[in-house]
Amino acid sequence: MRSKQGWRADVYVALKPSVNDPQGLAVRDGLHRLGYDEVARVRVGRYIQVWLEAPDEATAATRVREMCERLLANPVIEEYRFQLARD
């Protein structure tokens, strides 16, 4: 039996591109006022860290994907991505 390994998932959640993001628009306007005219778009999201144990990376990814679908993101309005690292 393989021993469990420690993993850290860095999860990024953001509104789907089709969903209006007024926070992003407000931040973009703020950056423009500070003189950063080169800024074209800003989207504001959420960053979540999850520490978990799993026998291998594939299992950890499956579990984290499930967590995203069921709680960390709301699939109606949000999309997510994550990276896994040994921790």
Next chain:
Amino acid sequence: MRFGVITFPGSNGDHDALMAVEMGLGQPVELVWHTETDLSRFDCLIIPGGFSYGDYLRAGAIARFAPVMESVRAFAEAGGPILGICNGFQILTEAGLLPGALLRNASLSFECAWVFVRVENDRTPWTQTLAPGTLLRLPIAHGEGRYYADTATLAQLEREGRVVFRYVDADGRVAPEANPNGSLNNIAGVCNECGNVVGLMPHPERAYDRLVGGDDGLRVLSAVLRVGVEVASAPRGIGNGYGDR
């Protein structure tokens, strides 16, 4: 008709609902703590407004895991009338009992105001005494009330007449100026497929007496009384006319 009002940590509209049912309707009503699981003594439920669990992660996202929510789901599936108000609406969408989601207001401001809504659907227990087109003046108080559903869902809701309330101006017209939060199609409230579960952002329970600024909310809360006897006497699951529509 016995009302149950669910209280989560962070609910703040629960006592308003209690007062409205007690003083406005003169009906028996109890607060139900979120750890309770037996809802069999109630004829209808109100999921009140507030900031359940601090709105952590997303408004309503954590509340849906409260022990009471499994019983709320069963109550809904049995056709029992449920009204989700403000945060209660958000909780019901997060729990999948109502379609769509509530997003940060387009203005980014917490909107606190009296608004007009138009009744669009009288085939729910909470609107059955209100003819479509009826105007109600109700207060709103929310930061995340912008109703969103994807294009297909939105089209389906409109086609099936499941938009229950829409923000309108004082003349009853759907106008962008009358939309306080950027909701798609000026949607203020929707219902589930059977019509027994209704969610809305405005607060009918805060408009139960002219002394508090208006009493139009009572018309929503009292509509459910008409199904009262039938629901109370029918065993759960047999249906009250809403579950089998």
